[in-house]
Amino acid sequence: MRTVYRGKIFTFNQCATLLNLQGVIPGNLFVDDEKFTFLRDGAMIVEEGKIVTIGDYHKLKETLLPEDKVVDYGNKLITPGFFDTHMHATQTSGVGAYGEKLLTWLENYIFPSEVAFNSEQAGRREYDILLNQLFKNGTTSICAYLPTSYDGADLLFDMTNRYNMRAVMGNTIMTDGNKNLITDPQTSMKISEKLYNKWHGTDRISYALTPRFALSCTEETMGLCREFLESHPDAYTQTHICENVNEIEDTISKFPWAEDYLAVYEKFGLVNDKSIYGHCIHLSDSEWSRMVEKGAIFANCPASNNYLGSGLFKYKTAVERNAKLTLATDWAAGNTLSMLRVMDDAYKVAILNSFKLETLTRWFSATLGSAKALGLDKYVGSLEVGKEADFIVIDPEANDLLGYRLESSYNLLDYLFSLSALGDDRIIAATYIYGNKVYSK
Ligand SMILES: [Zn+2]
Known part of the structure; x- marks a missing residue:
């Protein structure tokens, strides 16, 4: 059966890129540019989880079938679900822990909270809460760090797959550091192999080899990671780099042969166009160049960086180099799962560095830009014919101040800027994954 979703519709189109969006100033609120579309009264027809038609409602009305179900969202906005490219599925009970920078925050709050995932019951409850919060915030795709154990990680793969989510995930590999979380390198790789075999390519799941960061891995482990990627070149990699100045110093002390942080990962073959690097705040010019050249993915997390006082990401450099910014x-x-709040923090971080990170650039980096960076844009990221129907419905008037502000909105940039400046989970009216409603306010 086909379902017709009617409402305002905003989406990027396939040809949009970081570079060609920066500096675009649409004259009106409702525009139909080759890079993006904003329909005043649009319709999107979904059949078996895929978008089969999208366009102006009045033009499509004649083609509707008597048996088509129409869901009319009126003045609300239908737009692609958000893609969160770096998050930890095991840290929900540790959110809002107070007053530390990265390394002490990990030791004091996060590592102890992650041990809970050794218990299936605790893990199931906590991840259930997290998934519901993600949907409530309009996130439909994630790249996630899972528990270190096979059973803990397998449970979260299974719970994610029950929603048929498009997700990139992997068991966190730790072979050095916290005694309650580490395993030996061989065991870690056996867990990785087993999870890859079971989940990679199952429905909408992709496997990511997930060495936590260089400080939590031995050289033996990193060598085994290289072997894993050589034999599974279609797997993603996700890890952290240059988040915090102490982390960088400790990494260079641990691997004294490395000329810089990135060189540690390079030596073990972990930098390619399927590598997702969290943070990337304090990269040197050389590291920026090498990452861009290899097509590595920048997963920048401004809300986290502000929360832990980690530093200011260089958005200007990312845009100028047309980096794969997500x-x-x-x-x-x-301390938020709202990509609207993250976009707002990105704007503030950029302007602290005297750079105006454009509204369209930020929305792109939270949707189609992420899908493109990960090579998943033939499936998700925008509302175009043939793509999977992962979308959200935004009700700006659910926040009365935002509703009032939008009465005087004068063009598309102003409209989207206001949504990200004032919006949060209150304005997400519904979230759909593969055409199924997983959240409704
Ligand atoms: Zn992280």
Whole structure:
């Protein structure tokens, strides 16, 4: 059966890029540009989880079938679901832990909270809460760090897959550091192999080899990671880099042969166009160049970076170099799951560095830009014919101040800027994954 969703519709189109969006100033609120579309009264027809038609409602009305179900969202906005490219599925109970920078925050709050995932019951309850919060915030795709154990990680793969979510995930590999979380390198890789075999390519799931960061891995582990990627070149990699100045110093002390942080990962073959690097705040010019050249993915997390006082990401450099820039929460150092709040923090971080990160650029980096960076844009990221129907419905008037502000909105940039400046989970009216409603206010 086909379902017709009617309402305002905003989406990027396939040809949009970071570079060609920066500096675009649409003259009107409702525009139909080749890079993006904003329909005043649009319709999107969904059949078996895929978008089969999208366009102006009055033009499509003649083609509707008597048996089509129409869901009329009126003045609300239908737009792609958000893609959160860096988050920790194991840190929900640690959110809002107070008063530390990265390394002490991990030791004092996060590592102890992650041990809970050794218990299936605790893990199930906590991840259930997290998934519901994600949907409430309009996030439909994630790249997630899962528990270190096979059973803990397998449970979260299974719970994610029950919603048929498009997700990139992997068991967190730790072989050095906190005694309650580490395993030996061989065991870690056996867990990775087993989870890859079971989940990679199952429905909408992709596997990501997930060495937590260089400080939590031995050289033996990193060598095994290289072997894993050589034999599974279609797997993603996700890890952290240059989040915090002490972390960088400790990494260079641990691997004294490395000329810089990135060189540690390079030596073990972990930098390619499927590598997702969290944070990237304090990269040197050389590291920026090498990452861009290899096509590595920048998962920048401004809410987290502000929360832990980690530093200011260089958005100007990312845009100028047309880097694969994506936005992410880094839940739960990021104290919000709202990508609207993350976009707002990105704007503030950029302007602290005297750079205006354009509204369209930020929305792109939270939707189609992430899908493109990960090579998943033939499936998700925008509302175009043939793509999977992952979308949200935004009701700006659910926040009366935002509703009032939008009465005087004068063009598309102003409209989207106001949504990200004042919006949060209150304005997400509904979230759909593969055409199924997973959240409704
Ligand atoms: Zn992280």
